[in-house]
Amino acid sequence: MTVFLIIVVIALLGITFWQMSKILKLSKSSSSDDSQVATDKDNKNQAYIMLGFVIFFYVFMFYNFWNYSKFYLPEAASAHGSEYDTLMFISIGLIMVVQVITQFLLHYFAYKYKGEKGKKALFFADNDKLEFIWTIIPVIVLAGLIIYGLFTWSDIMNVDEDEDVMVVEIYAYQFGWKARYSGQDNTLGKANVRFIEGVNTLGIDKSDSYAKDDKIASELHLPVDKTVLFKFRSQDVLHSAYFPFFRAQMNVVPGMITQFSFTPTITSKDMKNSEYMVDKVREINEIRKDKSKELMAKGDLALDPYEFEYYLLCNKICGVSHYNMQMKIVVEEEEDFNKWITEQESFGETMAKQEENK
């Protein structure tokens, strides 16, 4: 596939240069009485190309929507996510209507009113009514969008601390993530990078009694339908915790704690078995199979088949391995989650073990 594409590129480049050299020849021979200002003939030709271009553009837009809409993420796996998706679809619908109309007018006028000798243009300098119309229409539409958007925004961002939420810390470092669960007391122990020492890689304050039952994990497990309040902390540079499947993102800033809260609604298992994901994974595995054949022909190892898991990724440039800073997320039924969490070692136990070993 890749080789084929390279050949296509080279062929296209060849054609480009060939065409260019032809044009150069043409442009040189005809320069005898050419003022280099567009003539009626140029106006006509360019107007027709303009028409051709707008047709190309519409076909291309259609092709993109037809072929690439499937790239859009699956159904949101969080409670607020469906609101997000609705707002997104309304906005895209709206801007595509404006796009289709204005691009048509622009290019069609450019075609229709092509210049001809002797034709008189209309001296039309001002019209307050028109200006008013196209000021007020965007105002109304945008007012609607702004109000709708802001309601959704405050819904998503305002966390009711009294509600029954589970507090989880997401800890970022070059180049990985850790999750810290707050334990029975649902309160995270104090922490600062200055406490980092030995096994205490997250810099948790040993003397803080809230810290004893904190649990640190390299995978993020979440119970389904339970609101989680994430507290983000970074050890070194800016990172951004991006949960695309949950329509959630928050920067992770060294020196301060940021937060975001959402409620996962679809378990990993359900997502894997969803129609969208089954199709997607099948397609990806076909691509990987083809690629593996290529790799093995070169004597490299084949790629593993892909199985879908939710992930958290870093979305703020953070250094050389920024492109591979991820953490697996597992959304599961509450009992499965409880089972998993009890198996994890608490911070108090980790520290006690270390004392013994001394």
Next chain:
Amino acid sequence: MSAIANATVAEGHHGHDDHGHHHKETFITKYIFSQDHKMIAKQFLITGLIMGTIGILMSILFRIQIAWPEESFKVFEFFLGEKYATDGVMNPDAYLALVTIHGTIMVFFVLTAGLSGTFSNLLIPLQIGARDMASGFLNMVSYWLFFISSVIMLSSLFVESGPASAGWTIYPPLSALPEAIPGSGTGMTLWLVSMAIFIAQSLIGSLNYIVTVLNLRTNGMSMTRLPLTIWALFVTAIIGVVSFPVLLSAALMLIMDRSFGTSFFLSDIYIKGEVLAHQGGSPVLFEHLFWFLGHPEVYIVILPALGITSEIIATNSRKPIFGYRAMVASILAIAFLSTIVWGHHMFVSGMNPFLGSVFTFTTLLIAIPSAVKAFNYITTLWKGNLQMNPGMLFSIGLVSTFITGGLTGIILGDSTLDINVHDTYFVIAHFHLVMGISALYGLFAGVYHWFPKMFGRMMNKNLGYIHFWVTAIGAYGVFFPMHFIGMAGLPRRYYTNTNFPYFDDLADTNVLITVFAIITACVQLVFIYNFISSIFYGKKATQNPWSSNTLEWTTPVEHIHGNWPGEIPSVYRWSYDYSKLNEDETDYVIPGQDFVPQNVPLQKNEEELNH
């Protein structure tokens, strides 16, 4: 050219002391340390084009890496060397350095200095009827500071630890700590020094432009008679003066943090096994300072392009620009709003969500003047007599990409929707269309249109057509599919996407984008060929090749110091009296000529408009 227009110019007598007889000019005073605004404009343009070539070449290199990750290419070995492309495979350091310097060069060196530097210098004195800028000397200093900052930026490519590679937004702590990324060593220092000089250049230039527009307008050139190019360039200069100093302060504070142990932006950092002493600073502060310039900056980039477009569309439609006052009002509204929307880059930065609401509100407001401008352009085309010169095509192309790119701004400006597309390829597609491609189209339109004024020769139109159409298709080919990749949640600045098998099915689309990018980049060679060969061998230009109304076309084709040989022409009307009919509507105001230059007095049979 109308007889009347010529008469007004020729009437002048040689009463001018400074400009009547010239000092003998040496090569150095004429071409290098020139104080003539026309020569300085050419210097800005050529430097900008050279920087642009480098910036675009970089984008092609990293696009190849995105399309065919970690494969070996001779071209990498050639440009990056063995250290950054071992066995021809680009390494992640090189990738991040390329995206960083590509962004920096394109935004600042090409689209700020190359675009507004060129056309402010060329057009402000010529279109307002001035002999030169208010201070020719400062103008010269401004160019040479730009040159020095370009040289420093390019020299940073050759330092041992590599150039700055923390992204063009250089957020600390990544940009502050060499331990975090190698590019934050000497490379970053050079980046900051270069930018500090660049900002000085921009401020000196902008102050000069503002003073010139305010004080040196010729007789009769009231503010409401200014061509929209001048309005745009004037307001751009004001935005620059308001916002660039803030970036300078951010850069200085970052230099302090890096070298003198202060903690403006750093706090609680543990890196490479050590806790740093810095305490109490906040990277979010840097983000505020950066985007207080960074957002107005995109209007510094796009407003001159829109001004150029206004002028070219009106001239080539043979119609007045529709809604002149509304256009001026939108420029002013955009300028004002541009300084209070920076927070939309920071919706998920951890700032107070309430601030996010405020910035959503102001950001979506800015869509209103932008929409008015787009509609006015379309109406200007309506019932026109369109002359399809290359400059006109690029102007129409600009309106098209400005709409396409602007519309997705409605999604990104909405704090809610930004959550999931923030920092993905959706953003890349949006801003490349709305400010990158649009501003480049503005630059090209301006070059094709004012080339006769700059070099006294015409550019080849057929090559111009090829250049435009391939670029137009290529630009949409690159950036339209990119929206969908962003919608899939693919983050920007990833060296390779292969660590996320979920993105495997995007690979073909990335290849498609890269192929379009390579074709588009190659066709720019046609432009460069056309540009260079036309300087020397182009067809000699007539005085007013596009039959335009503005004053620059009343100057002689051959440049002279002081612009007009005799007295400066007086102005009696606005610059958009195209196809204006006399009162009986039997013929144009000047019979047989569909334009009335600004220096033509009001005719007997002409209705007076309020301009």
